[in-house]
Amino acid sequence: MTGSFPYRWLIEQQRLGNALCVVLDSENELPIRQALLKNSRPDQYLSVYGQTLVAEFADAGPFVFIFDRPSNESINELLNRPDSHWGWLASLPKEGLPTLVEHWRERLIIGERPHQVLYRFHDNRVLARALRHLPVDAYPAYLGPAISVCYWQDKGWASTYNPAPGTYPAPDSPLWLRVPVTPRQAMQTRLLNARRFLLAEHVQAFATLAEQQDPEAWLRVTLDQAEAWRWQAPEQLEFLLTQCLQVPAHVFASYWQVRPAESPGEHFERVRLMAAFWQGDASL
Template sequence: MTLVAAQQWMAEQRHLGCSVCLILDSLDELTARNGLLNNRAPELYCSIYRETPAADMADKGPFLFLIDNPEDEHLSELLKAPERNWGWLASVAPEAGLQALVKHWRDRMIFGVRPHRGIYRFHDNRVLARALQHLTTVTVAGYLGPAISVCYWQGEHWETLGNPAPGNHPVPESPIWNDFPMEADQRASTREANAHRYLLARHLEAYARMAEQQDPELWLSTLLAQANTWGWQAAEQLEFLLVQRLKATTDPLAQRWQARPGESPDAHFQRVFQEMQFWQGDGLL
């Protein structure tokens, strides 16, 4: 890897005849996203989640932009603040265009099987950096796909990496990048970000009402800490806890929610789930 300023990398890629793409995590960068969308032709951008199983989060998920103006003020503002972890940059062959990169990541964004499916946060520069740190020269091509080169902030400085074999690659049956270890703080940050996106996409009104009564970040981190204490890590367990607490944001957890001595996390969850169904008139004890 080489260390180079993002602006210099873009200039080098354009000099080589490559097109430059911005992979943007738009949820926390709505101003930049909307600015980049303004008067931009439809073929120059795409919402990754649209036309996928995560389509209900399309407006708040990652966007890919083909950068036709490297001096764009909104892009410049992003490059001045890489510590916001807004995403990363990639270059592609002009004939491949934006859609080749879109298809590549759509094919790789969903991992796991029901009911434990998840979304791979490829658009997070920290996720990209961690993957590139662990991948070998042989496997990096299948990860980057049509990207000829990538430029990303790795926490302290910009880094770039060239793809040894850019092009279309089949998705491995068990992609190794889904299993790379994360530091505890990275796992917590990723889980909180995913929970935040889920609530915005599926329970926006209730989430907004809760935010009027208390600090949403504290509320969310407290619940996720509770889930961690109970060993509730599966997606349906977290969703159940979050949705139920949205229904009673000001009430303390009832005693029946607490784990019993010797009760496994799965048994604990099933008991509370069935009890809540009963009390809400949706099931039998």
């Protein structure tokens, strides 16, 4: 990657005296994570999900690694395949790793219980879209202690400088949560949150299903059905996921079908009541 945009960015940031780090989607980059772990001191990496409400998912969550050499072999492997969406690069003040991780931990969980979701800050597409839509004066609250970030955006590399790196409280209504998302990104977020819900609430049933068929394909079919019915509220998605675990082949009883002129809300309430009745949990 010598001479490439990200390599030149790394060289320049190091010349300025900044620490170099990679925010890594370790769930999809386990070999790279293991290679970085093997060659890093304990003070050179942190799990973002660790010491948070989602610490049980730390092994599948993002890790942040400090690295000393722009020519690091593992980093070069990532830079050679930017469209695999492995994460992004950042420069930090020396000893700034704990501050960066704490910054994102404070912005990690969105919404109120029981309908909380995880913000996929470590996805380069999420970062790129936020920076494309945010005003420059909102960069500091979003990027925190990061001095500069370098990331793959659509079909090319980009970098953004933070005008005021530092420690900022998480806003009550973050502007970056109002950024429009693409259908692909929305589906990825729904898949992640659906998997998290099933592992937290129905792990045995989900494990049994995974023995019989591809769980990712099953999740996609289920979420496609939710989209077709316009069931997007958390309680609607959780109901559909729970019910579909009982009929993994997605063969629904006739009362599940949408009636003429029935709104998504009316459809959901009717099906919920009918399902409870047939399962002996309610009377009509």
